[in-house]
Amino acid sequence: MPFILIHTPQASGTLVGVLEVVLVSTLAGLLGSLTGLGGASVTIPFLVLLGVPVKHAVASGLISVIATSSGSSSSFLREGVTSLKAAMFLECFTISGAILGALLTVNVSSTAVALSFSAVMILSLLLTRLTGSHQGPEDVRQDRVSAWLGLEGSYFDASLGREVRYRLTNAVYGGLAMVWAGAVAGMLGIGAGAFKVAIHELVLRMPTKVSTSTSNLIMGMTALAGAGVYVASGLMVLDLAAPMALGTTLGSIAGSSLLTRIRDVNLRRLYFVLAGVSAAVMLYRALVLGV
Template sequence: MTNILTILLASSFAGFLGAITGLGGGSIMVPFLVATGIPVKYAIANSMITIIATSSGSASAYVRERLTNIKAAMYLEIFTITGAIIGAYIALLAPSKYLYFFFAAFLSSSFYGIRREIGKEIQENVAQDGISQWLELEGSYFDEAIDREVRYKMTNALWGGLGMVIAGLAAGMLGIGAGAFKVAIHELILKMPSKVSSSTSNFIIGMTALAGSSVFIASGFINLTLAAPMAIGTTIGSLMGTRVLNKLSNKTVRLLFTIVLAYLIVQMIYKGVVSIA
């Protein structure tokens, strides 16, 4: 079985990557822990700590830098939590093995969509629909990469909300943070700038993960020699990631995200094939 120092290093990497791409890091830490001999139930329960640490570590900086759009996060959280609760109930009734292919297909379409958008630095002049306007879904932040204040508006609030139900379903059915789903919906449907998308996803995933935490607390699978180094590593990694994100161009953020997305698509298909075999 692995040791505390290895966990510290791996979770620092997961936190760093999570803070930049808007992912919780569970999709990196769970396979890593299982590969190093940690039983899968412990790996899943303790990865919840990774998700919360990435979320809170990065949000503490992104919120102050106005990269996170709190209003959008709170509005979208309604749909994510609802989806996660429905997903958890469906998971009890239906086998999850075929769902991997459905979610792999969803992520593949997001991969194609994000790839098409890679060349665009900032999506300005977005025509806002009535609901998005009523929900005050807009904001501004200082972009260090292009050295100017970026003002942005979001659109398609209703479709974005419905998309977040799918992200919530994925989280509830498969026991994942579903950050990749959220970032894709933010960018492709709501037209959030990449950096706002990553940081707002980071803000949301912590609350969604917390909503499901009682199950893990009651299960007894949260282990302190695993959770403490994971929390330390992820927090430090995510705080380091927050120092980098705003200096990167949106193109680089999207490119990093598509690489992680490709990894997740392969992981979903692999899990689906293994669960059927």
């Protein structure tokens, strides 16, 4: 089986199997697309356990996020689930945050990055516990800015067999919160789908499926901004990022075709499992094995 040799000023001699990366990235892309987390939340802990330096895994993880977003967003847009207006508005905030977050990772220790990764996953679980699986809050009263932006829409939910209409609110507060979500994405290479989904549902009052699909679209642009910082810093290993991109693209395409056929309660259960496992792996690596 061919291997990837990671050889940079920050790391030398690390070998990773190409087939292993592709297979795990495919599964991660599938699960990340379904939950809105992004495939990197699964792939990064796996790479770290294989011995890949944390910062290199994070940098390559952003390529995985871009691939997940590219693979799934087109399908979501065709099905009319994504709120395109909301995505275009919120991306303005997440991109600036992603650049700041990536700059922070470049300048802090690897242990701090690993512990932050674990803490973010745990916090995402707590935030998601506060969000309810809702189909379409049609009774939401829009604020003036949200109404001016036209943040409303509808989609056909195959699991319910009917059209679901929704209106969004609190656009300004949601945008400011997304700066923080973008910073988390850039710092940890995970897309920060956990926080985007929570902000979408808690602040903007998005239905769960609209939140997941819109999160997938926003993650791609956010990750692209952060990836530029890692390329400039020399932390991006393209030989590692390429098979990750291939696997996550295949997985995300499959996941996007399954999203509307799975009930929201099952999506949320999957979300909890993935976030919990990712947090445990990174915490174990940082505190027990060392980074």
